[in-house]
Amino acid sequence: MTSPSIRLGVLALPALVVFVAFWLLPMARLVAVGAGGPRGVAAYAAIVTDANYLSSLVSTVVLSIVVTFATLVVSGIAGMFLQRNRFPGRGLLVSLLTFPLAFPGVVVGFMVIMLAGRQGLIGSVTDALFGSKLVFAYSIAGLFLGYLYFSIPRVILTVMAAVEKLDGALEEAARSLGANGWQVLRDVIIPGLRPALISAGAICFATSMGAFGTAFTLATNINVLPITIYTEFTNYANFSIAAALSIVLGIITWAALAFARTLAGSTVAAAA
Amino acid sequence: MDDNAASVRLAGCAKTFPDGTQALKPLDLDIAAGETIVFLGPSGCGKTTLLRIIAGLTAPDLGGRVYFGDDEVTARPIERRNVGMVFQSYALFPNMSVLDNVAYGLRVRGVAGAERRAQAQRLLEMMQLGAFGERRIDQLSGGQRQRVALARALAVKPRVLLLDEPLTALDAKLRESLRVEIDRLLRSLGITSVYVTHDQGEAMALGDRIAVMSHGRVEQIGTPQDIYYRPASAFVADFIGTMNRVTGTRENAVLRLPGGALTLPSHAPASEHALFRPEDVRIVEPARGALRGTVVSAFFLGNLTRVVVDLGGAQSVIVDTLLRRSFAKGEAVGLDVDASSILVPGALRNAAGERAD
Numbered sequence: 305m306t307s308p309s310i311r312l313g314v315l316a317l318p319a320l321v322v323f324v325a326f327w328l329l330p331m332a333r334l335v336a337v338g339a340g341g342p343r344g345v346a347a348y349a350a351i352v353t354d355a356n357y358l359s360s361l362v363s364t365v366v367l368s369i370v371v372t373f374a375t376l377v378v379s380g381i382a383g384m385f386l387q388r389n390r391f392p393g394r395g396l397l398v399s400l401l402t403f404p405l406a407f408p409g410v411v412v413g414f415m416v417i418m419l420a421g422r423q424g425l426i427g428s429v430t431d432a433l434f435g436s437k438l439v440f441a442y443s444i445a446g447l448f449l450g451y452l453y454f455s456i457p458r459v460i461l462t463v464m465a466a467v468e469k470l471d472g473a474l475e476e477a478a479r480s481l482g483a484n485g486w487q488v489l490r491d492v493i494i495p496g497l498r499p500a501l502i503s504a505g506a507i508c509f510a511t512s513m514g515a516f517g518t519a520f521t522l523a524t525n526i527n528v529l530p531i532t533i534y535t536e537f538t539n540y541a542n543f544s545i546a547a548a549l550s551i552v553l554g555i556i557t558w559a560a561l562a563f564a565r566t567l568a569g570s571t572v573a574a575a576a
Numbered sequence: 577m578d579d580n581a582a583s584v585r586l587a588g589c590a591k592t593f594p595d596g597t598q599a600l601k602p603l604d605l606d607i608a609a610g611e612t613i614v615f616l617g618p619s620g621c622g623k624t625t626l627l628r629i630i631a632g633l634t635a636p637d638l639g640g641r642v643y644f645g646d647d648e649v650t651a652r653p654i655e656r657r658n659v660g661m662v663f664q665s666y667a668l669f670p671n672m673s674v675l676d677n678v679a680y681g682l683r684v685r686g687v688a689g690a691e692r693r694a695q696a697q698r699l700l701e702m703m704q705l706g707a708f709g710e711r712r713i714d715q716l717s718g719g720q721r722q723r724v725a726l727a728r729a730l731a732v733k734p735r736v737l738l739l740d741e742p743l744t745a746l747d748a749k750l751r752e753s754l755r756v757e758i759d760r761l762l763r764s765l766g767i768t769s770v771y772v773t774h775d776q777g778e779a780m781a782l783g784d785r786i787a788v789m790s791h792g793r794v795e796q797i798g799t800p801q802d803i804y805y806r807p808a809s810a811f812v813a814d815f816i817g818t819m820n821r822v823t824g825t826r827e828n829a830v831l832r833l834p835g836g837a838l839t840l841p842s843h844a845p846a847s848e849h850a851l852f853r854p855e856d857v858r859i860v861e862p863a864r865g866a867l868r869g870t871v872v873s874a875f876f877l878g879n880l881t882r883v884v885v886d887l888g889g890a891q892s893v894i895v896d897t898l899l900r901r902s903f904a905k906g907e908a909v910g911l912d913v914d915a916s917s918i919l920v921p922g923a924l925r926n927a928a929g930e931r932a933d
Binding site: 471476479484487492495 | 631633653654655656658659660661663665667668669670671672680681684685725728729732738
């Protein structure tokens with residue numbers, strides 16, 4: 305008997321094979337490697353017990369959260385403005401803003417160095433003006449700038465699409481009741497954009513947590529978690545710690561995404 | 577009458593959009609305090625633009641002025657005009673409960689929490705929604721939503737209540753009952769109201785006065801009876817209700833038609849046309865009617881029967897009759913129309929105001 309479910313199962317087989325071969329097995333192996341080192345399962349605990357790993361984790365999470373909020377503010381305002389206003393060159397500006405979507409992290413890092421590095425633009429300007437070079441490309445500020453730079457385009461597009469779908473009558477209704485610009489923003493526009501801001505923010509957070517190229521290019525003194533994993537793996541051949549850190553990084557990011565999904569989901573349901 | 581209710585005066589208000597289309601031709605309009613005025617017209621006639629100018633959502637072209645009572649409000653945006661507005665799409669805030677929606681205007685005015693909730697609750701009770709305060713908006717039916725929107729608009733004690741096709745999104749039965757409710761509300765509150773619709777039934781039932789609009793101008797403004805019985809232009813005559821229009825040759829006060837002759841009112845202007853309503857035509861014996869024709873079709877509508885009668889010469893007349901009989905296709909009938917219920921179009925301004933009919 306070839307019931308529809310059996311046929312469906314046959315059709316799903318290639319996807320299942322790919323899932324098992326390239327996701328399930330490596331993940332299982334990774335988990336096992338994490339627990340298979342000299343420390344055993346304690347490798348997973350090392351991320352909180354070892355000061356180096358813990359500071360790496362905390363700085364990565366804090367940086368990602370700050371980047372996420374800064375991106376949401378900047379892109380929220382810019383996306384709202386770009387969607388609501390028509391002016392000459394608007395199309396060009398939008399495509400320029402979304403241009404960095406195609407850049408790998410290395411290029412973003414390179415651009416930060418050109419801007420705020422030892423020979424950078426900001427350095428030469430401050431040198432000419434105050435006689436001292438302002439260099440922050442290799443600090444957490446440079447990393448923040450780079451992350452912001454590659455996060456903004458993603459969020460701006462989402463915000464613009466969400467702004468377009470806002471019901472203009474809601475804003476007019478609020479104004480007719482006496483609400484000023486800030487009150488309309490607080491009570492109508494931001495609640496209307498909330499689901500989009502949450503999901504865009506979640507993607508932004510996840511991308512920042514896992515970003516590697518920018519941090520690697522800037523060779524900062526802050527060890528973000530992906531860099532720590534890289535050094536453990538290549539420099540010290542500390543496979544079990546590298547694997548354990550990878551799993552923890554994955555779980556934190558996944559949990560953030562799942563949390564955002566339930567948050568956004570409940571909002572969507574409430575707005576339907 | 578509501579103490580807050582303001583008269584509204586528009587002086588020289590026109591609206592030209594950036595692309596050059598003139599949505600509204602220069603207009604002067606007086607709306608008395610406590611009056612309900614209906615802007616009626618087909619889509620694109622400028623009625624919504626006019627409402628938005630009164631609301632403060634659209635600025636009139638330079639030189640246009642809007643007054644509420646003695647205050648000139650032309651330069652004031654909507655949030656400082658103290659109007660209430662009801663939208664076709666309800667425009668309720670989905671992130672707030674029913675009660676918070678109604679209390680919103682009081683909240684932005686800084687009324688304390690307990691006081692504004694009590695006021696909002698009173699309004700909900702007035703709309704028979706007292707038990708719905710804690711509900712979410714998506715738990716309400718369309719009719720309930722529009723009643724919440726009305727309560728929200730009234731909560732701020734507006735000087736003018738503006739309703740933009742508030743019943744259009746509802747189904748026919750609900751529209752009827754909510755219309756009655758709105759009518760009762762507007763009468764009992766004595767609030768100045770501006771109501772925009774394309775539905776002439778709504779306009780007739782609700783308006784103290786109706787402004788019939790077409791192509792950015794007010795064709796006629798008057799009571800529902802004025803508009804219906806004494807249309808001032810060919811557009812109004814054709815737009816409001818059903819109007820028969822017949823053409824013949826004129827002999828003094830008589831218009832000769834293929835099927836007979838109509839006696840026109842005395843002093844009727846020189847014209848070869850005559851207009852009359854279906855309900856003003858009586859069906860009589862073929863031999864005794866002023867006009868004779870044959871039945872083309874008949875529709876039994878319950879309260880009346882609508883009969884289409886061919887007069888010959890490619891002219892036909894629609895007759896609404898209360899006669900409790902049926903009509904067969906091809907049946908010969910006689911028709912009578914009282915001279916007093918006939919309009920002769922020379923007395924009307926034609927639709928464009930200048931082109932001869």
